[in-house]
Amino acid sequence: MNGKIICINAAIHKVLLENNTIIDTKTRGKLRNENINPVVGDNVFVDIKTNTIETVEKRKNYLERPLIANIDKLLIVMSSSIPAFSTYLIDKFLVIANCNNIEPIIVVTKTDMISLKEKLEIKKYLKYYKKLNIKVYYNKEVRKIKKELKDSVIAVCGQTGSGKSSLLNRIDASLHLKTGEVSMSLGRGKHTTRLVELLEVNGGLIADTPGFSSLDINIDRKEIKNYYPDFKLDCKYKTCLHIKEDGCEVIKQINKNKIPKWRHDNYVKFMEEIKK
Ligand SMILES: Nc1nc2c(ncn2[C@@H]2O[C@H](COP(=O)(O)OP(=O)(O)OP(=O)(O)O)[C@@H](O)[C@H]2O)c(=O)[nH]1
Ligand SMILES: [Mg+2]
Ligand SMILES: [Zn+2]
Structure with a gap:
């Protein structure tokens, strides 16, 4: 039966099947021999007698950080403060999205933590992104963000502590995702979210992901x-x-x-x- 990998924890691959059930599967040795490493978001064929993944469909796209495939939209979650707002990171994510044919959407969090002056400064940057036809939302605009979910597979990305899991909890309170205090250890790899996981929300799939402290891109410099x-x-x-x-x-x-x-x-x- 066809399905989609929604979470991988050690050797267990959780698959959402087309009949809407979720099962734990393992991968076949054959896949490993062929050097196929299934990731979250992969469309797979599962032998439901043995609960093994038989084949992995060709990917539409593939991201390394977060490690996920077949994404329609990338929610770039950017904090206004702690961690600091960074157009440098936004621009990098936009390159990753463009290069993989993924629609980028910027979501700004923690504007309640900054002064009016800082808000206006951030607004200036956002205005330019809007000019580039990129959708920009604040995390309080839950209804608009929810609309983006319908029939889409979305990955949420951003630094650790930027508020990714909190945003998903706002969108769907029943998710009860663990959120963390932003402490002094920020940037030293203290992540609250540990696994990439696709969650069913509002007629779509959205992946909460662990944040990061630095971001590399594998694209030819000239490109x-x-x-x-x-x-x-x-x-x-x-x-x-x-x-x-x-x-x-x-x-x-x-x-x-x-x-x-x-x-x-x-x-x-x-x-x-x-x-x-
Ligand atoms: N003041 C304020 N705090 C927020 C906001 N959004 C998130 N937070 C807080 O920021 C902290 C980190 O939020 P998380 O949702 O855990 O961040 P994350 O991006 O999921 O972090 P990782 O899972 O480590 O990648 C938590 O204490 C949240 O309560 C916001 O809009 N305003
Ligand atoms: Mg998180
Ligand atoms: Zn030139």
């Missing part, structure tokens, strides 16, 4: 610019990396305030990081 829709300009040089080249169209747009400097700074920082 990164292709995932910045605002950098898709008629640059004088076809191979231009839009870093500081003379006459570069992207640089021109920054000087005209059409592309914000922070967006380009993030890009340059990102390119530097990849070089290392």
Whole structure:
């Protein structure tokens, strides 16, 4: 019977079958021999006599962090404070989403913890993302976020302590997901959520995931610019990396305030990081 892996804990692969039951399965030795490593989100065929996964369908997309496949939308959960708001991280996630054909959605949390001045600053960044046709919500806008779930498979991503599990609890109080205190250990790998798990909510599947403290991307350095829709300009040089080249169209747009400097700074920082 067909199904979808919703959680993996050690050797146990929890599968939601098409008849709406959930069973614990194991993988067949044959899959391991073929070097197929099933992940959460994989569509699989299960032999329900032996509860083993026989085959794994070809993936539409695949993310490494969180480790999950076949995602329609990526909810980028970004805290306003503790951990600090970071357009650098948002921009990285947007690259990951674009490169995997996943619709990104930004959800901002913890605006109750910041001053009006800080709120306005964040709003300025969000305005630009909206201009790029990216949906942006605050975590209190539960009804709008809930609507995104219908018929979709969604992964929630963001730093540890950004409020991913809290957001899911807001969306569906019956989930009772464990949430953690943001302590001094933040950034040292103290995660409240330990496993990636797809949960059935509002006619869709949404994955709570463990946060992280740093994020790597496996994309060729020269390709990164292709995932910045605002950098898709008629640059004088076809191979231009839009870093500081003379006459570069992207640089021109920054000087005209059409592309914000922070967006380009993030890009340059990102390119530097990849070089290392
Ligand atoms: N003040 C405030 N606190 C929040 C908000 N959202 C979440 N929190 C708190 O932030 C802390 C961390 O929230 P979690 O939901 O556990 O964060 P997480 O992203 O799931 O963290 P990991 O599972 O470790 O990746 C908890 O103490 C929450 O109560 C918010 O909007 N405002
Ligand atoms: Mg969590
Ligand atoms: Zn250029």
